[in-house]
Amino acid sequence: MEQGGRDPPVPRVAVVVFLLKGNTVLLGRRRNSHGDSTYALPGGHLEFGESFEECAGREVEEETGMKIEGTELLTVTNNVFRDGEKPLHYVTVFMRARPEDEGEEPRNMEPGKCDGWGWYEWKEEGLPTPLFGPLERMVASGFNPFPTQPQQH
Ligand SMILES: Nc1nc2c([nH]c(=O)n2[C@H]2C[C@H](O)[C@@H](COP(=O)(O)OP(=O)(O)OP(=O)(O)O)O2)c(=O)[nH]1
Numbered sequence: 001m002e003q004g005g006r007d008p009p010v011p012r013v014a015v016v017v018f019l020l021k022g023n024t025v026l027l028g029r030r031r032n033s034h035g036d037s038t039y040a041l042p043g044g045h046l047e048f049g050e051s052f053e054e055c056a057g058r059e060v061e062e063e064t065g066m067k068i069e070g071t072e073l074l075t076v077t078n079n080v081f082r083d084g085e086k087p088l089h090y091v092t093v094f095m096r097a098r099p100e101d102e103g104e105e106p107r108n109m110e111p112g113k114c115d116g117w118g119w120y121e122w123k124e125e126g127l128p129t130p131l132f133g134p135l136e137r138m139v140a141s142g143f144n145p146f147p148t149q150p151q152q153h
């Protein structure tokens with residue numbers, strides 16, 4: 001049985017990636033029983049024995065065909081979804097990374113799960129709507145996935 005369908009249900013670990021290019025992030029419109037039609041980051045379930053960095057690289061490649069580098073941990077959030085058939089609970093690990101090849105464009109490798117990928121500026125006017133709940137809450141909290149500029153002395 002799929003772990004998410006366990007009875008009683010258990011929290012699962014997801015790893016998702018802010019893939020950064022210039023001042024944009026990569027988002028795709030979800031096709032899924034929860035968060036359907038909302039814009040979300042590439043990512044998925046942490047597999048047994050995997051590091052966060054390995055999971056990030058694997059999920060981005062599976063979903064977009066792109067290889068990533070400079071993968072770093074940003075933050076973790078706790079997310080309960082009640083919009084689908086069954087409630088789901090994820091501890092979501094947010095990473096950031098850059099494309100290995102900045103000139104490469106993402107491909108929609110899993111068209112059943114995503115309508116397609118695009119680069120969006122990380123500011124309220126630049127982001128598509130609706131955003132996936134966990135992402136929406138991060139925007140609302142003022143979270144910035146970009147590296148801060150080194151202090152000028
Ligand atoms: N893809 C994605 N998942 C997110 C985000 N925020 C967040 O909390 N999650 C959580 C809820 C998702 O159900 C969970 C797993 O990601 P997913 O739904 O894309 O799973 P998937 O089909 O790619 O998983 P997999 O079987 O390929 O491992 O991660 C996000 O921005 N993007």
Ligand SMILES: [Mg+2]
Nearest residue numbers: 042043044063
């Ligand atoms: Mg996914």
